[in-house]
Amino acid sequence: MFGLMQERPLLVASIIQHAARHHGRTEIVSRLTDGTLHRTSYAALERRARRLAVALRTLGIASGDRVATLAWNSFRHMELYYGISGGGAVCHTVNPRLSADDVAYILNDAADRLLFADTSFVPLIEAAAPMLAGHLQAVVMLCAAAEMPQVALPPGIALLCYETLIDAAGEDYAWPVFDERTAANLCYTSGTTGRPKGVLYSHRSILLHTMAENGGAVFGLRPADRAMPVVPMFHVNGWGSAYAAPAAGAALVMPGRHLDGASVAKLMNDERVTVSAGVPTVWLGLLSHLRASGERLHTMQRLIIGGSACPPALIEAFDREYGVTVEHAWGMTESSPLGTFNTPRIVPGEDAAAALQRKAKQGHAIFGLDMRIVDDAGQEQPWDGVASGNLQIRGHWVCSAYYGNPPGSATDAEGWFTTGDVATISPDGNMEITDRSKDVIKSGGEWISSILLENIAVAQPEVAEAAVIAAAHPKWDERPVLLVVPRQGQTIDPARLLGAYRGQVPNYWIPDAVVVLDELPHTATGKVSKLALRKRFRDHLTSSASAA
Numbered sequence: 001m002f003g004l005m006q007e008r009p010l011l012v013a014s015i016i017q018h019a020a021r022h023h024g025r026t027e028i029v030s031r032l033t034d035g036t037l038h039r040t041s042y043a044a045l046e047r048r049a050r051r052l053a054v055a056l057r058t059l060g061i062a063s064g065d066r067v068a069t070l071a072w073n074s075f076r077h078m079e080l081y082y083g084i085s086g087g088g089a090v091c092h093t094v095n096p097r098l099s100a101d102d103v104a105y106i107l108n109d110a111a112d113r114l115l116f117a118d119t120s121f122v123p124l125i126e127a128a129a130p131m132l133a134g135h136l137q138a139v140v141m142l143c144a145a146a147e148m149p150q151v152a153l154p155p156g157i158a159l160l161c162y163e164t165l166i167d168a169a170g171e172d173y174a175w176p177v178f179d180e181r182t183a184a185n186l187c188y189t190s191g192t193t194g195r196p197k198g199v200l201y202s203h204r205s206i207l208l209h210t211m212a213e214n215g216g217a218v219f220g221l222r223p224a225d226r227a228m229p230v231v232p233m234f235h236v237n238g239w240g241s242a243y244a245a246p247a248a249g250a251a252l253v254m255p256g257r258h259l260d261g262a263s264v265a266k267l268m269n270d271e272r273v274t275v276s277a278g279v280p281t282v283w284l285g286l287l288s289h290l291r292a293s294g295e296r297l298h299t300m301q302r303l304i305i306g307g308s309a310c311p312p313a314l315i316e317a318f319d320r321e322y323g324v325t326v327e328h329a330w331g332m333t334e335s336s337p338l339g340t341f342n343t344p345r346i347v348p349g350e351d352a353a354a355a356l357q358r359k360a361k362q363g364h365a366i367f368g369l370d371m372r373i374v375d376d377a378g379q380e381q382p383w384d385g386v387a388s389g390n391l392q393i394r395g396h397w398v399c400s401a402y403y404g405n406p407p408g409s410a411t412d413a414e415g416w417f418t419t420g421d422v423a424t425i426s427p428d429g430n431m432e433i434t435d436r437s438k439d440v441i442k443s444g445g446e447w448i449s450s451i452l453l454e455n456i457a458v459a460q461p462e463v464a465e466a467a468v469i470a471a472a473h474p475k476w477d478e479r480p481v482l483l484v485v486p487r488q489g490q491t492i493d494p495a496r497l498l499g500a501y502r503g504q505v506p507n508y509w510i511p512d513a514v515v516v517l518d519e520l521p522h523t524a525t526g527k528v529s530k531l532a533l534r535k536r537f538r539d540h541l542t543s544s545a546s547a548a
Contacts, residue, residue: 010207012184012243013086013175019246020046023223026249029271030074031256031263033120040075042246045082047171052083054169059114059138063088063178066110066186070094070103070117070125073233073254076142076162080116081233081242085184085203086175092186093234097524098196100127106188106196107132110403116140116162119149120257126152133157140165180204186403187236189333190525198403199333201237205397209336210243212368212397218329218341219275219304221248226271226299228253230264230278231307235525236337239277239306239329261289265297272299279307279526280314283326284465287317288487300324306331308527309433309451312360313459330362330433334410334417336397340365340431360455361432362423369395371431372416373423385426388434388447392416439530441470441480448480448509450530453501457482460500462490465520467528468511471541481540482511483533485519492516512541 008014019026024043031037061067067084069091071077084091092110094103096118103124107115108131117125119141129139129152138158141148145161153159184203188196213219219241221227227250229241237243245252253271255264259278264286268276283303289295303318306329315326325344331337342363347355365371373381373389381389394415401409411417422435434440434449441448450468457466464487470478486492494514501510515537521529 009177009180010204011086011175011177011180012203012206013082014207015210015243015247016042016046016049016082016086017175019249023246023249026223026251028075028078028252028254030076030254031258031267032074033072033118033257035258038075045075045078048166049079049082049086050171050173050175051166051169052079053087053175054171054173055165056083056087056089056114058169059165061087061089061113064090064183066090066092066112068092068094068107068110068112068115069234070096070115070121071142071233072118072120072256073229073238074118074142074256075254077233078242078252078254081185081237088176088178088182090183090186090200093237095188095190095232095234095524096121096124098190100124101131102196104128104131106198107136109188110186110198111135113137114140116142118142119147122149122151129153129157180207185237187234187333190523190527199399200403201336201397205336206237206240206243208368209240209338209397210247212366213240213244213338214248215367217343217364218338218366219244219277221245221250221275223249225250225274226253227251228255228268228271228273228276230255230259230276230282235307236331236333239304239331239337241277259285261285261287262293265289265293265295268300269295269298274299275302275304276300277304277306277329280305280310281465281522281526281528283310283314283318287314288464290322292488297322297324302327304329306337307525309362309455310360311455311458312356313455315359316356326359328359328362330431332419334399334419335369335393335395338366338397339369339371339393339395342430358430361426361430363431364429365431369393369398371425373425378412383425383427383429385424385430385432388422388424390437391419391421391423391431391433393419436530439469441468441478443470443473443478443480443508444476446508450480452505453480453482453509453511456501456504457484457497460497462486462492463497464488464490465528467520467530467533469530469533469537471512472538473512473541479541480509480511481513481515481537483515483517483520483537485517515540 019042140160142162144163185201318324328342331339340363381387453468465485467483471481473479521532523529
């Protein structure tokens with residue numbers, strides 16, 4: 001016997017339809033590339049998204065065709081999210097921080113027919129365009145006709161104006177209804193271990209992820225919230241914020257490309273932002289600005305941090321100095337991205353130090369996703385907070401295969417996807433990433449966590465940013481090397497810094513050397529590039545007197 005309930009396919013367009021109908025006057029604020037602010041509403045955005053869907057049909061885009069975006073967070077990028085996938089095509093967000101070669105590889109691999117791009121990316125487009133001839137039909141610049149730049153494109157690739165297309169299209173368009181398993185979005189991994197790989201999300205997976213994200217144990221957005229997704233919309237669908245906010249009726253504040261501490265703080269205060277999400281690098285910059293300027297955050301309540309491990313010192317500083325709660329999350333491109341969330345909770349008898357240690361972990365599995373840790377033989381490890389293992393996940397929004405590969409080819413026979421992270425899980429299910437499998441340091445047969453060493457370094461008052469890598473060693477195979485950037489106006493004493501580790505970690509964990517740098521390299525998604533650092537400093541101990 002089946003239940004007697006209505007059934008509607010879970011489609012992306014239903015989110016913006018709901019927002020337009022029930023939260024139509026709620027605003028979307030976008031800081032454009034020239035620094036000016038643009039304001040619109042969910043009702044107006046939905047109308048323009050339908051116009052875009054009409055324009056795409058006029059350009060010959062059919063269901064399943066891939067349409068790429070190369071854009072910052074803005075109202076136009078939101079229109080692309082809904083106009084492309086809502087009409088049955090696939091919205092392919094491309095990371096503009098990648099090299100022209102990688103951008104061309106991704107566009108060719110996806111066989112995108114159109115590319116919508118912000119005007120600030122003209123040099124990148126011109127560098128990649130000669131490698132795109134054959135399948136790319138046109139480049140559409142996201143601007144008005146009067147703002148159209150000159151773009152050198154090879155024969156066969158047309159140059160079009162976004163606002164001209166929108167103006168020529170009508171609003172008489174009804175969002176189509178189709179199978180919820182239809183592909184909706186395509187995102188590529190950052191390619192830190194080879195060429196980027198595509199992850200193809202379905203309408204169903206996005207809707208389920210959105211509903212889970214808006215649960216009280218996760219983002220929990222409400223109509224009273226003014227959410228500012230600092231994480232770019234080209235980075236795993238902006239962590240779902242472009243879907244979660246309109247689904248909840250929360251206002252959206254889009255910061256565009258200006259993510260320095262001063263710009264972020266001003267926009268937060270001017271637009272009364274209550275919740276924001278981004279990688280630790282951005283929040284370290286914001287904290288540095290607030291401390292240097294004496295500025296306060298007047299309406300901010302929560303900062304959601306993911307992308308890489310959040311230093312406990314950052315959590316403590318925002319809470320103690322500014323009254324802002326930091327909530328840690330973990331995920332990846334392959335999990336849409338949310339996998340776990342460290343929801344604030346009260347633990348009876350817990351002191352401040354233990355509470356901070358708990359908050360610094362990556363959190364509990366979100367309903368709809370399961371996780372486990374296994375050893376190298378695939379045997380599940382206990383949840384005792386001590387045993388570590390390779391983190392595996394499975395769930396409603398976890399990929400089963402990479403784009404172009406057979407279904408199920410990225411998982412084992414039971415559907416478990418190996419994340420590449422090494423983790424522990426406490427008895428109550430609180431997961432902590434101890435390292436990436438490729439970043440963990442094996443010294444004399446013993447494992448050393450680079451993340452824990454980095455957190456201790458960043459907690460020191462003179463350190464702005466830190467990274468720990470494995471360097472070759474003639475006796476121990478690998479030894480940790482600490483790479484640090486000093487805070488402005490500060491000087492780092494390597495001996496004092498290494499002394500901070502004593503009593504906090506086993507002596508053999510203490511780094512063999514400290515290297516002071518002006519800055520650390522970052523990946524296209526804002527994380528510290530351990531790959532670049534390993535290439536540069538892999539032989540640091542064997543090529544210097546430190547090896548002695």
